[in-house]
Amino acid sequence: MSRVLLIADHDGKTLNTGIARTVACARQLGNVHVAVFHAPDGDAPCAAAAKLDGVSRVLSVRHEANGAPLAAVLAPQIARLAAEHEGGYDYVLAPSTTFGKDVLPRVAALLGVPQVSDLMEVIDARTFKRPIYAGNVITTVKVPEGIPVLATVRIASFQAVGEAGEAPIVAAQAEAELPTHSRYLGLAESGGSDRPDLQSAPRVVAGGRGVGSKENFEIIFKLADRIGAAVGASRAAVDAGYVPNDMQVGQTGKIIAPDLYIAIGISGAIQHMTGIKDAGCIVAINKDGDAPIFEAADFGLVGDLFTLLPELEKALDAAG
Amino acid sequence: MKILVGIKRVIDYNVRVQVNREGTGVVKDGVKMSINPFDEIAVEEALRMKERGEAEEVVVVSVGPEAAQQQLRTALAMGADRAVLYQAEEEIQPLAAARALLQIVQAEDAGLVLLGKQAIDDDANQVGQMLAALWDRPQATFVSKLERSGDTLKAMREVDAGLENIEVDLPAVVTVDLRLNEPRFVKMPDIMKAKRKPLDIKPFAELGVEMPPQLEVGAHEPPPKRQGGTKVESVAALVQALKDKGVL
Ligand SMILES: Cc1cc2nc3c(=O)[nH]c(=O)nc-3n(C[C@H](O)[C@H](O)[C@H](O)COP(=O)(O)OP(=O)(O)OC[C@H]3O[C@@H](n4cnc5c(N)ncnc54)[C@H](O)[C@@H]3O)c2cc1C
Ligand SMILES: Cc1cc2nc3c(=O)[nH]c(=O)nc-3n(C[C@H](O)[C@H](O)[C@H](O)COP(=O)(O)OP(=O)(O)OC[C@H]3O[C@@H](n4cnc5c(N)ncnc54)[C@H](O)[C@@H]3O)c2cc1C
Numbered sequence: 284m285s286r287v288l289l290i291a292d293h294d295g296k297t298l299n300t301g302i303a304r305t306v307a308c309a310r311q312l313g314n315v316h317v318a319v320f321h322a323p324d325g326d327a328p329c330a331a332a333a334k335l336d337g338v339s340r341v342l343s344v345r346h347e348a349n350g351a352p353l354a355a356v357l358a359p360q361i362a363r364l365a366a367e368h369e370g371g372y373d374y375v376l377a378p379s380t381t382f383g384k385d386v387l388p389r390v391a392a393l394l395g396v397p398q399v400s401d402l403m404e405v406i407d408a409r410t411f412k413r414p415i416y417a418g419n420v421i422t423t424v425k426v427p428e429g430i431p432v433l434a435t436v437r438i439a440s441f442q443a444v445g446e447a448g449e450a451p452i453v454a455a456q457a458e459a460e461l462p463t464h465s466r467y468l469g470l471a472e473s474g475g476s477d478r479p480d481l482q483s484a485p486r487v488v489a490g491g492r493g494v495g496s497k498e499n500f501e502i503i504f505k506l507a508d509r510i511g512a513a514v515g516a517s518r519a520a521v522d523a524g525y526v527p528n529d530m531q532v533g534q535t536g537k538i539i540a541p542d543l544y545i546a547i548g549i550s551g552a553i554q555h556m557t558g559i560k561d562a563g564c565i566v567a568i569n570k571d572g573d574a575p576i577f578e579a580a581d582f583g584l585v586g587d588l589f590t591l592l593p594e595l596e597k598a599l600d601a602a603g
Numbered sequence: 604m605k606i607l608v609g610i611k612r613v614i615d616y617n618v619r620v621q622v623n624r625e626g627t628g629v630v631k632d633g634v635k636m637s638i639n640p641f642d643e644i645a646v647e648e649a650l651r652m653k654e655r656g657e658a659e660e661v662v663v664v665s666v667g668p669e670a671a672q673q674q675l676r677t678a679l680a681m682g683a684d685r686a687v688l689y690q691a692e693e694e695i696q697p698l699a700a701a702r703a704l705l706q707i708v709q710a711e712d713a714g715l716v717l718l719g720k721q722a723i724d725d726d727a728n729q730v731g732q733m734l735a736a737l738w739d740r741p742q743a744t745f746v747s748k749l750e751r752s753g754d755t756l757k758a759m760r761e762v763d764a765g766l767e768n769i770e771v772d773l774p775a776v777v778t779v780d781l782r783l784n785e786p787r788f789v790k791m792p793d794i795m796k797a798k799r800k801p802l803d804i805k806p807f808a809e810l811g812v813e814m815p816p817q818l819e820v821g822a823h824e825p826p827p828k829r830q831g832g833t834k835v836e837s838v839a840a841l842v843q844a845l846k847d848k849g850v851l
Contacts, residue, residue, distance in 0.1 A: 294764065353769070354732065355741050381762040385744045388697070388732035397698050397818045400727045414826070415725050416620040420629055423821035430816050464775075465741040468768035471759060482763070486850075510851065522782065528747070529765045534726070535781055537763065543850040553619065560826065564850045566841065572834075579831040582844050594838040599851075602842055 285313030285408065288342075288365055288372040291332055292382040295325035295350060300483035301378035303335055303443035305436045309376050310337035310444070311405045312432075316372075318342040318364060318455070320357055322350030329452045336444040342368070342455035351467030352382050358389035359459035365431060366394065368455060372431060376402075379435035379538075380482075391433045399424055399434035413437070417534040418557035438482070439540035439561045478504075479513040481530065487541045487562075489515035489532055490525070491555075493548020493569065493588060497525045502592050503547060509596055515539070517549045533558035548588050551576025568592075604714035604773070605660045606649040609704060610678055610686075611639040612671040613724040622823045629823060638674040641719025643681075645779045647786040648749060649717050650682045657751045660684050662711060666695055666703045672802060679797035680789040686800070691807035697725075698815040701733035706810045708738060713774065715756075720745050720778040731778035741771035747782040 287309045292299035302317070309315045316339065317332040323345055333341045344364070348356050365375045375390065377383030379401050391398040404412040409426045411434065426432045481487065488510070490503040500520075507514045515532040516525065532539060534554040540561035547568045549555060556579055559565060567580035570587050577583040584591060614620055615635040623630050638646075649661040663678040665671040666689045675686035689703060708716055721728040735742035743749075747766070748759035751773075760767045761780045835841045845851035 299763075354744070355735070358736060381745060381760075384728050385732065385742070388729035389736040389742065391729070392698060392701060392733035392736035395698070395815055397696055397816060398727075398729055399818065400725075400729060410821070416614070416629065417723065417726065418826055419620045420622055420823050421826050422823050425819040425821060427816045427819065462739075462741070464772040466770045468757075468770055470764060471766040471768050518781070527765060528761050528782065529763060534723070535721075543845070554616070560829070564845070564848055565829070565831065566845070577832065577834065579829045581829075581831055581833060581848075582841055583832075583834040584838070584841050585834065591838060595841070598838045598842045602846065 285373040287313045287315045287374040287376060289315055289317045290361055290375070290377040290383065290386065291317050291319040291328055292378055292380050293319065293321070293328035295321060296327055298328040298331040299378065299380055299382070300443070300480055301380050301438040302332065304438040304441040305376060305378040306335050306337050306444045307441040308402065308405065308436045309374070312374050312408065314339050316340045316342055318344055318361070320344045320346070320349040320360060322347060325350060333450040333452050334446040334448050336446065336448045338448055338450045341450050341452040343452055344455050344457050348461050353465050353467050354386040354389045355462050355465040357386050358393060359461065360457035361386065361390045362393040363459045364455065364457040365390065368457070374432045374434070377435050378438050380438070383435045387433060387435050394431065394433070396430045396433055397426070399426065399432070401437040402434040403437045403440040414557070417553055418560055419553065437538060439538045478507065479511065481513040481515055482537055482539055484513035485541055486510055486512035486543045487515050487539060488512045488545045488547065489517065489549060490520055490547050491517035491549030492519035492523060494520060494525060500525045506545070506592055506596060509599060517555050546576055546580070547592070549576055550574045551579065604658045605662060605711060606652060606658045606715045606717060607708055607711055607713040608642065608645045608649050608661065608663045608678070608683065609716070609718040609730065610642045610663050610665040610671070610674050611719070611722045612636055612665065612667050612674045613639045613722055616640055616723055622825050626822050626824060636670070636673070638677050639719050639722045641721060641779055641781070643786045644781065644783050645717040645719055646678045646681050646683060647784045648779060651784065652751065658715070662687065662713070664689070664704070664707055666691055666700055666807060668692055669804070672804070675802055676797050677789065679800045679802065680793045681787060684800065686802040688802065688804045689807045689810060690804055694820070696817050697727050697729035698733055699812060700730050701737055702812045702815065703807070703810050704730070704734050705737045706812065708734070715773060716776045718776065718778045720780050731776050735776040738776065741775040742778070743769055743771050743775060744778045745780045746777050747780045749777060749783065
């Protein structure tokens with residue numbers, strides 16, 4: 284059976300929710316080992332990874348330098364593990380989160396092999412589908428024989444696996460010469476809210492330029508809290524400073540697949556739509572009946588958001 | 604310090620890209636081509652650093668078809684000092700592009716390489732990271748703020764959790780995100796001036812790049828189409844529809 288190494292994305296405390304989805308892809312390819320690179324006091328994500336169905340082993344790679352997500356520090360260790368741990372791995376996968384996108388190409392270059400970005404479907408052991416042109420085109424790529432397959436996995440394309448697993452956690456060594464030319468200074472700003480996580484929430488309410496201001500965005504938050512949803516935004520809303528960048532949905536933001544996506548005051552540019560293609564149900568509220576978002580929306584409501592949202596909240600209260 | 608900026612010629616971001624009839628690629632005939640939007644931001648950042656006295660020269664390079672000269676001319680019109688095109692009509696995948704850039708970076712003795720965080724055609728998001736690995740230098744990817752002080756750069760990165768700060772020693776590779784800056788508009792006299800700036804065209808083979816294993820690119824197809832387009836008349840109808848669908 285093929286051997287798959289999956290690189291965990293975590294913050295030292297919790298495992299990124301995208302890992303459960305990446306495992307769903309990984310287990311189609313072989314026997315899955317999840318590697319958690321962490322600082323001596325940051326091994327909590329190992330236990331979370333061990334619970335994921337389909338994981339057969341968790342490799343805990345502990346090092347002082349592994350407390351920060353620096354690609355230049357992690358890539359040589361990952362390359363070492365990928366090439367040599369118990370004879371090496373056939374696959375090295377990472378979620379296509381900003382962490383995975385940052386680190387995996389660096390590993391690929393060290394190993395001298397190509398990388399498949401945003402793997403969305405497994406056709407066979409070496410053949411995969413991936414989106415290009417902001418998801419307007421799907422292409423099939425084949426990795427040549429004789430080299431390991433490196434891929435970032437488009438997490439929105441896979442359903443999270445369950446959490447009934449009990450994989451063993453074993454310490455692993457990945458000795459490599461670590462550079463000192465890169466230093467992590469910390470998070471400058473984060474959404475840091477109690478709201479559900481945008482990437483895994485079943486419901487998302489998102490606002491665009493039509494919302495008009497940072498103050499007005501409160502009505503988006505209010506609706507989101509009313510239905511227990513995460514909050515997203517278009518690039519225009521982020522650029523205008525209504526909300527922080529980690530809320531951006533789309534080609535250059537987050538790619539998400541909630542059961543319900545409510546887009547408010549968002550026109551539906553292709554770069555935005557690529558981020559929500561896999562949503563179960565899309566609702567659009569926009570005052571322009573010809574806005575492109577209505578073509579993709581399952582349910583469109585034409586009108587002014589400042590009148591419709593209060594009405595919607597009342598209707599939700601009435602419906603209970 | 605010399606700054607090298609990578610430029611890729613791509614289909615303009617406003618074009619609705621379509622798969623060709625044979626399903627072997629996308630329709631490119633008569634389609635507007637532009638500088639990859641991220642690369643325009645990279646050029647702008649390089650120019651601002653030069654204007655602040657943090658760099659002496661801005662060199663733009665592209666590995667690509669002969670026609671990529673147009674995009675290099677645009678970068679020259681923005682203010683870059685000179686351009687080099689390594690002409691390759693065949694497909695150059697990210698690792699090969701990174702190996703090519705490594706040769707160029709070393710030949711030019713660049714102190715900073717600015718690239719886009721992704722090219723909007725392949726959306727690969729790989730070249731900068733690969734170049735940094737091959738060069739054995741730091742990478743700062745998805746950067747939305749960049750400050751140089753002496754031999755170090757402080758970079759603010761757009762990550763899933765928000766904004767992250769890192770510090771790297773020069774030389775380094777930086778890949779830029781959209782919010783780093785607003786590229787300047789090119790004026791007519793700049794376009795005229797750019798015509799007289801040096802633009803060297805050299806064969807790709809001259810770089811002596813050892814070609815890595817390549818992905819075999821197969822069928823191209825349009826994505827599955829969403830069945831949308833239904834409108835509801837009122838908020839009450841919307842709530843009912845969502846209840847019926849079981850999503851509320
Ligand atoms: C390389 C590149 C990458 C990009 N990546 C992304 C990305 O990741 N995500 C993203 O979102 N965009 C991205 N964009 C930008 C994208 O092209 C659009 O500019 C952006 O999505 C527009 O945001 P918007 O819909 O909020 O604004 P607009 O297009 O301005 O739409 C605002 C909408 O609000 C409606 N409206 C206004 N007032 C009201 C009201 N009172 N009530 C109801 N409706 C109202 C209007 O009718 C309009 O349809 C990218 C662009 C480029 C070039
Ligand atoms: C002539 C030609 C035709 C091609 N035709 C196709 C095709 O039909 N279908 C297909 O799938 N692929 C094609 N490719 C391959 C595709 O361009 C490569 O995958 C690409 O060089 C690297 O991937 P990317 O642009 O997505 O990289 P990314 O990692 O997304 O790019 C990041 C950044 O790297 C820099 N960069 C990337 N490539 C270059 C370059 N060539 N020169 C200078 N800077 C660069 C830019 O600054 C860019 O913003 C072609 C390439 C060439 C040169």
